[in-house]
Amino acid sequence: MLVIRPITSRDLVALLRIAEESGVGFTSLPVNEERLAAKIAHSEASFALSDSQCQSGEQGYLLVLEDTDTGEVVGTTALEARVGQTDAFWHYHLGSAVHSSPSLGVHKELKTLSLCNDYSGVSELCTLFLSESHRQGYNGKLLSKCRFMFLAEFRDRFSDVVIAEMRGVSDAQGKSPFWSWLQEHFFDMEFPQADYLSGLGKKTFIAELMPRHPIYVDMLPQAAQAVIGQVHDKTRPALKLLKAEGFRWRGYVDVFDAGPTVECDIDHIKAIRESERLEVAIGDASEGVQTMIATTHIQQFRCTLAQACHRKGDLVIDQATADALGVKAGDWVRAIAFEKE
Numbered sequence: 001m002l003v004i005r006p007i008t009s010r011d012l013v014a015l016l017r018i019a020e021e022s023g024v025g026f027t028s029l030p031v032n033e034e035r036l037a038a039k040i041a042h043s044e045a046s047f048a049l050s051d052s053q054c055q056s057g058e059q060g061y062l063l064v065l066e067d068t069d070t071g072e073v074v075g076t077t078a079l080e081a082r083v084g085q086t087d088a089f090w091h092y093h094l095g096s097a098v099h100s101s102p103s104l105g106v107h108k109e110l111k112t113l114s115l116c117n118d119y120s121g122v123s124e125l126c127t128l129f130l131s132e133s134h135r136q137g138y139n140g141k142l143l144s145k146c147r148f149m150f151l152a153e154f155r156d157r158f159s160d161v162v163i164a165e166m167r168g169v170s171d172a173q174g175k176s177p178f179w180s181w182l183q184e185h186f187f188d189m190e191f192p193q194a195d196y197l198s199g200l201g202k203k204t205f206i207a208e209l210m211p212r213h214p215i216y217v218d219m220l221p222q223a224a225q226a227v228i229g230q231v232h233d234k235t236r237p238a239l240k241l242l243k244a245e246g247f248r249w250r251g252y253v254d255v256f257d258a259g260p261t262v263e264c265d266i267d268h269i270k271a272i273r274e275s276e277r278l279e280v281a282i283g284d285a286s287e288g289v290q291t292m293i294a295t296t297h298i299q300q301f302r303c304t305l306a307q308a309c310h311r312k313g314d315l316v317i318d319q320a321t322a323d324a325l326g327v328k329a330g331d332w333v334r335a336i337a338f339e340k341e
C-alpha cells in the first residue's frame with residue numbers, strides 16, 4: 001500500500017536519490033546532502049510544534065510517499081507555511097505599459113516584466129515528485145492532493161492564499177532560454193548553478209544582480225520571450241492537477257526560468273471545499289470507491305488511497321487501510337472520493 005507520511009531523518013538517502021532523479025530546475029531539491037538533511041530537520045521541527053507555536057510562519061512540512069510493502073520511498077510533496085519570512089521572495093510580474101501619443105496617432109501596448117515581492121507571506125505547495133516507476137493510476141493525484149487535506153485540517157498554520165511555482169522550460173543539459181539572456185547581461189554563472197544556489201537558500205544575489213528596472217518583453221530574444229509563463233514538459237501533469245483544483249496564473253513568473261507561479265484562495269480549492277470529516281468504521285469496503293483518506297493529528301499525519309464506503313457521517317474502510325493509517329473505529333479522518341459512487 002502507498003502511504004504518505006512526514007519525512008524523518010531515516011529518509012535522507014531516499015531524498016538524496018529523489019533529488020538526483022528530479023534533475024536540474026527542481027529548485028527545492030538541490031543535490032546536497034547537508035542541505036537536504038537540514039530540510040528534513042526543519043520539517044521534523046515544524047511537525048513537532050503546536051499550533052500556537054507557529055506564529056512566525058517559517059514552518060515547512062515535507063512528506064514522503066512510502067510503499068509499505070517494500071519500505072521504499074517513491075515520492076515527495078511539501079508545503080511551506082508562509083514564504084518570504086526570513087529572506088525576500090522574488091518574482092517577475094508580467095504587466096503592461098502603454099505608450100500613446102494621440103497627436104501622432106501612435107498607440108503601443110507593451111508587455112513588461114517587473115521584479116517584485118508580491119507573494120511574501122503566502123503559503124506554498126512545492127517539491128512534488130513521483131518516481132517514474134510509480135507514475136500510474138491515481139498516485140500522482142494522491143501526492144499532489146494530499147496537501148489539500150493537510151491545509152484543510154491544519155488551516156490556522158497557513159495563509160489565505162496558496163501558490164505553487166511551476167518548473168519552467170530548460171533543456172536536458174539544464175540550459176534555460178530565459179536564463180541565457182539574464183546570464184549574458186547580468187550574471188556570470190550557468191542556470192544550474194543559479195538554481196542550485198537558490199535551492200540552498202542563498203538568494204541575496206538575486207537582489208544584488210537582477211535587473212532592477214522593468215524589462216520590455218519585446219526587447220528580449222524570441223527564445224526567452226517564448227518561455228515566459230511556460231512549464232517544463234515533465235511538469236505539465238503537476239500543473240494540470242493544480243488547475244483542476246482552481247489554481248490560476250496571474251502573470252507571476254520565476255526570476256530564473258520564467259516558469260509560471262499559480263495561485264488560489266485557500267477556501268476556493270476544490271478538494272478543500274469537497275472533502276469531509278468522517279468517523280471511521282471498520283468493515284467490508286470492497287463495494288466502495290477509491291477514496292483519499294487523511295488522518296487528523298499533525299504529528300501522526302498519514303494519507304492514502306483506498307476503497308471506502310461513504311455512509312452518512314462515517315466512512316467504512318477495511319482493517320488493512322485502518323492499520324496503514326494508524327486509525328481505529330470511531331477516529332476522525334478527512335476524506336474525498338476520487339471516483340463517484
Ligand SMILES: CC(C)(COP(=O)(O)OP(=O)(O)OC[C@H]1O[C@@H](n2cnc3c(N)ncnc32)[C@H](O)[C@@H]1OP(=O)(O)O)[C@@H](O)C(=O)NCCC(=O)NCCSC(=O)CCC(=O)O
Pocket residue numbers: 022078125126127128129130131134135136137138139140141143144164165166167233234235236237238240241242
Ligand atoms: C507531477 C507528478 C507527481 C504527477 O504524477 P503523474 O505524472 O503520475 O500524474 P498523472 O495522473 O499521470 O497526470 C496528472 C494529469 O496530467 C495529465 N497529463 C499527463 N501528462 C500530460 C502532459 N504532457 N500534458 C498535459 N497534461 C498531462 C494527465 O492526463 C492527468 O490529467 P487527468 O487526471 O485529467 O487525466 C509527476 O508527473 C512528476 O513527478 N513529475 C516530475 C516532477 C515535476 O516536474 N514536479 C513538479 C515540479 S513543480 C512543483 O513541485 C510545484 C508544484 C506542486 O508542488 O504541485
